[in-house]
Amino acid sequence: MAIAPHSLEHLSSISHEVAAWVAEVAQLTVPSAVHWCDGSDAEFRMLQRGLVSSGELIPLNESAFPGCFLYRSDPTDVARVEHLTFVCTRSRDDAGPNNLWMAPAEAHRKLDDLFRGCMRGRTMYVIAYCMGPLDSPLARCGVEITDSPYVVLNMHLMTRMGRAALERIGREGSFVKGLHSTGELDPARRFIMHFPEESTIKSFGSGYGGNALLGKKCHALRIASWQARREGWLAEHMLIAGIESPDGRTRYVACAFPSACGKTNLAMLIPPASYPGWKIWTVGDDIAWLHPGRDGRLYAINPESGYFGVVPGTNPKTNRNAYETIRRDTIFTNVALTAGGEPWWEGLHEGQPAFDWRGQPYDPANGPAAHPNSRFTVAAKRNPSYTRTAEDPDGVPISAIVFGGRRRTLAPLVYQARSWNHGVLVGASVASETTAAATGEVGVVRRDPMAMKPFAGYNFGDYWDHWIKVGARLEHPPQIFHVNWFRQGADGKYLWPGFGENLRVLRWMLDRCDGSAGAVDTPIGHLPGPTDLDVHGLDLHESTIEELLAVDRDAWRGEFDAIGAYLGEYGERLPQALARELHESMQRLHAR
Ligand code: SAT
Numbered sequence: 022m023a024i025a026p027h028s029l030e031h032l033s034s035i036s037h038e039v040a041a042w043v044a045e046v047a048q049l050t051v052p053s054a055v056h057w058c059d060g061s062d063a064e065f066r067m068l069q070r071g072l073v074s075s076g077e078l079i080p081l082n083e084s085a086f087p088g089c090f091l092y093r094s095d096p097t098d099v100a101r102v103e104h105l106t107f108v109c110t111r112s113r114d115d116a117g118p119n120n121l122w123m124a125p126a127e128a129h130r131k132l133d134d135l136f137r138g139c140m141r142g143r144t145m146y147v148i149a150y151c152m153g154p155l156d157s158p159l160a161r162c163g164v165e166i167t168d169s170p171y172v173v174l175n176m177h178l179m180t181r182m183g184r185a186a187l188e189r190i191g192r193e194g195s196f197v198k199g200l201h202s203t204g205e206l207d208p209a210r211r212f213i214m215h216f217p218e219e220s221t222i223k224s225f226g227s228g229y230g231g232n233a234l235l236g237k238k239c240h241a242l243r244i245a246s247w248q249a250r251r252e253g254w255l256a257e258h259m260l261i262a263g264i265e266s267p268d269g270r271t272r273y274v275a276c277a278f279p280s281a282c283g284k285t286n287l288a289m290l291i292p293p294a295s296y297p298g299w300k301i302w303t304v305g306d307d308i309a310w311l312h313p314g315r316d317g318r319l320y321a322i323n324p325e326s327g328y329f330g331v332v333p334g335t336n337p338k339t340n341r342n343a344y345e346t347i348r349r350d351t352i353f354t355n356v357a358l359t360a361g362g363e364p365w366w367e368g369l370h371e372g373q374p375a376f377d378w379r380g381q382p383y384d385p386a387n388g389p390a391a392h393p394n395s396r397f398t399v400a401a402k403r404n405p406s407y408t409r410t411a412e413d414p415d416g417v418p419i420s421a422i423v424f425g426g427r428r429r430t431l432a433p434l435v436y437q438a439r440s441w442n443h444g445v446l447v448g449a450s451v452a453s454e455t456t457a458a459a460t461g462e463v464g465v466v467r468r469d470p471m472a473m474k475p476f477a478g479y480n481f482g483d484y485w486d487h488w489i490k491v492g493a494r495l496e497h498p499p500q501i502f503h504v505n506w507f508r509q510g511a512d513g514k515y516l517w518p519g520f521g522e523n524l525r526v527l528r529w530m531l532d533r534c535d536g537s538a539g540a541v542d543t544p545i546g547h548l549p550g551p552t553d554l555d556v557h558g559l560d561l562h563e564s565t566i567e568e569l570l571a572v573d574r575d576a577w578r579g580e581f582d583a584i585g586a587y588l589g590e591y592g593e594r595l596p597q598a599l600a601r602e603l604h605e606s607m608q609r610l611h612a613r
């Protein structure tokens with residue numbers, strides 16, 4: 022078997038390390054062929070054709086959805102598997118109570134046993150990729166080896182991959198190693214292992230999303246968060262959006278919400294008719310790498326170049342940009358199908374499903390037609406609100422950081438932290454109801470600090486300490502806020518209209534950054550006073566606005582007891598500065 026990169030033969034700069042690792046993996050996994058991905062359109066089309074002829078990809082109605090395909094994953098393999106995801110550091114404490122841990126030697130042994138001979142009769146693909154613009158000093162590279170052509174197609178859409186990335190690795194010499202095989206898709210033989218000290222990922226037994234597209238959560242969050250701590254930056258689960266106001270200024274925000282809580286919708290927001298002259302630009306919808314800049318501000322790049330977004334609920338009203346983006350050149354995973362060969366999902370409000378996400382004739386008795394975690398994969402450039410600043414090697418300056426969760430009660434629509442360190446406490450205290458993005462019960466409130474619970478590659482105590490240190494280096498730190506779009510009334514209906522109207526809340530934040538908007542001081546932070554938030558033209562009763570902006574001291578005391586107990590789990594690793602912020606917040610809540 023030839024393992025030399027035939028198609029890239031003339032490339033003199035292939036790193037010896039890459040070549041040696043590929044040879045080592047080929048020896049372990051015994052593929053029948055090795056394909057070095059060049060990242061070209063021709064390669065993309067060739068792989069697409071192959072998957073169509075094997076029946077794994079279904080071409081969708083070509084006139085309504087040109088260049089679009091449906092992929093059905095194994096029904097047991099439809100979401101991230103947090104209970105099978107491990108951080109394998111030498112010291113268990115370095116992984117922290119926030120991660121499942123396994124000793125590196127044991128994890129390697131376990132996974133190598135699974136990988137041994139697993140690619141027999143299959144092609145092994147070598148995907149060199151760059152997370153971030155190819156010419157950015159803030160970008161970092163990796164190589165994913167996989168036996169899944171579906172993964173290769175997704176990586177084509179989501180990352181800058183192939184020849185140029187391989188060249189950069191050749192120049193730099195360093196890269197993250199990601200080894201992936203779908204194996205037999207047996208949930209009992211499925212593991213996602215991270216070795217941050219070795220910049221290595223091993224993922225076996227799943228072909229889905231964050232389990233298998235190793236550039237995404239595995240590299241750009243878990244491994245990168247570890248690298249970032251060493252190098253003095255932050256790798257975060259955040260969208261990045263530019264907000265252009267009628268005066269022509271564009272200011273950037275980075276927002277951390279858990280999976281399936283509306284990051285993509287906010288990043289692609291279309292201003293309501295009552296906001297003429299405003300425009301939202303999408304820099305990223307899922308991950309931000311944040312670096313202190315020379316001017317004392319915080320700069321962000323989006324390491325990805327495509328979206329892996331939740332499909333259900335997407336329609337012209339909730340997200341017109343996404344709705345238009347995914348009408349061409351998109352891979353749909355686990356959506357339903359109409360009789361006319363068009364994709365269908367709950368919340369589309371047009372057409373009828375004929376086949377559900379498993380490919381069975383649709384019967385409402387079997388549950389939703391599209392899987393609740395069904396996804397679209399599409400290149401970012403397809404998005405009408407895509408901005409070239411996403412390619413800026415230096416990133417975009419961040420004015421505000423926004424944390425948020427999905428909370429039926431308690432958390433008000435918006436509040437502002439008093440300082441950077443208070444903001445770190447606000448982020449560390451985030452709790453949210455679980456969603457279909459991960460396997461497990463949906464709708465249970467759990468602590469999800471900075472929306473990073475499933476993604477921080479090390480001990481949260483050390484992570485918060487790192488946040489505090491990064492803040493101390495910023496002469497002009499972003500203001501930090503918390504939002505909750507999901508507050509419900511006693512009748513179970515959402516109190517806030519959400520979607521485009523969220524711009525009203527963003528506007529208050531930007532005005533706070535400028536010092537031009539009012540606020541009232543409360544024990545949890547600064548909230549808009551009754552006249553500070555623009556609710557003009559919204560059909561909202563005064564009492565609803567009051568409810569949205571209320572701080573129930575008794576309920577918050579209970580919440581802070583829970584936050585204190587949670588932070589206490591980090592023991593010695595909990596930074597002093599954060600313990601102090603917690604103490605002061607408690608004092609404010611108990612003061613009369
Ligand atoms: O499956 S992914 O991890 O890529 C998407 C998500 O859960 O945010």
Ligand code: MN
Nearest residue numbers: 258279280307
């Ligand atoms: Mn995500």
